[in-house]
Amino acid sequence: xxxxxxxxxxxxxxxxxxxSPDVEICGLLFGAAGSIxxxxxxxxxxxxxxxxxxxxxxxxxxxxxxARGGGLAVIGxxxxxPSGSPIPSPRDAAQAMGDGAVWIILGGGMASAWRSVExxxxxxxxxxxxx
Numbered sequence: 001x002x003x004x005x006x007x008x009x010x011x012x013x014x015x016x017x018x019x020s021p022d023v024e025i026c027g028l029l030f031g032a033a034g035s036i037x038x039x040x041x042x043x044x045x046x047x048x049x050x051x052x053x054x055x056x057x058x059x060x061x062x063x064x065x066x067a068r069g070g071g072l073a074v075i076g077x078x079x080x081x082p083s084g085s086p087i088p089s090p091r092d093a094a095q096a097m098g099d100g101a102v103w104i105i106l107g108g109g110m111a112s113a114w115r116s117v118e119x120x121x122x123x124x125x126x127x128x129x130x131x
Contacts, residue, residue, distance in 0.1 A: 002126035003102055003113045005036040010111060010129050013039060017080035017106035026053040026079040028063050029102055030072035036102065038072055044079075052091050053079040076102030086112040093120050 016025050026044050031037035040063070046054040055077065067073045081089065086107040088096070096103075098118040102125070105112050114122040 001034065001115070001123075002128045003034050003036055004128045004130050005104075006131045007129040008131065009036065009039055010127070013078055013104065013106055014109065014111060016041060017082075018109065020080065021082050023049045024051070024053040024080050024082060025106070026055050027077060028055065028060070028074055029076040029078060029104060030063075030067075031075050032073065033075070033100075036075065036104070039078060039104075050082070076104070078104035078106065081105060081107035084108070086110050088114055088122050093122065096120055096122055 024044055025041065027039050027041040029036050029039050042055045042059045044053045045056045046052045063074050084107050086105040088103065088105065092103065092105070096116040096119060098116055098121070101116045103114040103116065103122065105114065111127060113125040113127045115125050117123050
């Protein structure tokens with residue numbers, strides 16, 4: 001499988017990650033099953049944001065409420081690995097819920113897409129930039 005994302009949006013996420021070399025950036029992805037239509041950045045509220053990420057739960061709930069009210073669906077999230085490659089870390093795997101969420105991981109000037117297919121596991125998906 002693959003996920004589509006506009007080249008402009010993908011470039012914005014990569015630039016956001018490059019501009020934060022010491023802290024993991026994070027945000028939510030919006031759209032439909034295989035199509036990322038928008039991304040919204042959120043502050044990383046993790047206790048150690050250099051090594052992990054946590055989206056503010058209030059912001060997460062607000063995004064889901066907007067989706068229920070007719071906004072774009074929350075289909076996943078993105079985060080960066082400032083000193084690593086764009087592959088899921090053991091911490092990422094521990095957070096995978098098996099809910100089909102798309103994870104975009106940014107690192108080393110590259111991006112990769114992963115889908116949480118079962119608790120603790122991902123499958124890689126191709127990124128299909130459009131436009």
